[in-house]
Amino acid sequence: MTYEELISKIMEWAHQRKIDQADPRVEFMKLAEEVGELSGAYNKKNHARLVDSIGDLQIALLIFCRLVGVDHKEALTAAYQEIAHRQGKTTPDGVFIKQSDIEKEN
Numbered sequence: 001m002t003y004e005e006l007i008s009k010i011m012e013w014a015h016q017r018k019i020d021q022a023d024p025r026v027e028f029m030k031l032a033e034e035v036g037e038l039s040g041a042y043n044k045k046n047h048a049r050l051v052d053s054i055g056d057l058q059i060a061l062l063i064f065c066r067l068v069g070v071d072h073k074e075a076l077t078a079a080y081q082e083i084a085h086r087q088g089k090t091t092p093d094g095v096f097i098k099q100s101d102i103e104k105e106n
Contacts, residue, residue, distance in 0.1 A: 007062060007072070014063050024067040030060045 001009075014020040019027070034057040041049035065072040087099040 027064040
């Protein structure tokens, strides 16, 4: 199944349940709930729940995007274009620090 086909199926699922007509605040709270579940799965090293939580979070995000009028693919593309040539350094524990933030410290 292509990305576009999958998104279409997710949106059809949401439409059948009238989630695509809900108050965006409700879906935003669903996002927060799913992040909590993701955190729990990660902290407990439960891979199956981790996979499930990541999928649920993405579905909630896609529905939220639809509710607030944001094209998910466009937002993702714009975010990538913003970071594509970003310079900086990654700390030993994996935190990326933008070059502009490094320069502010000096």
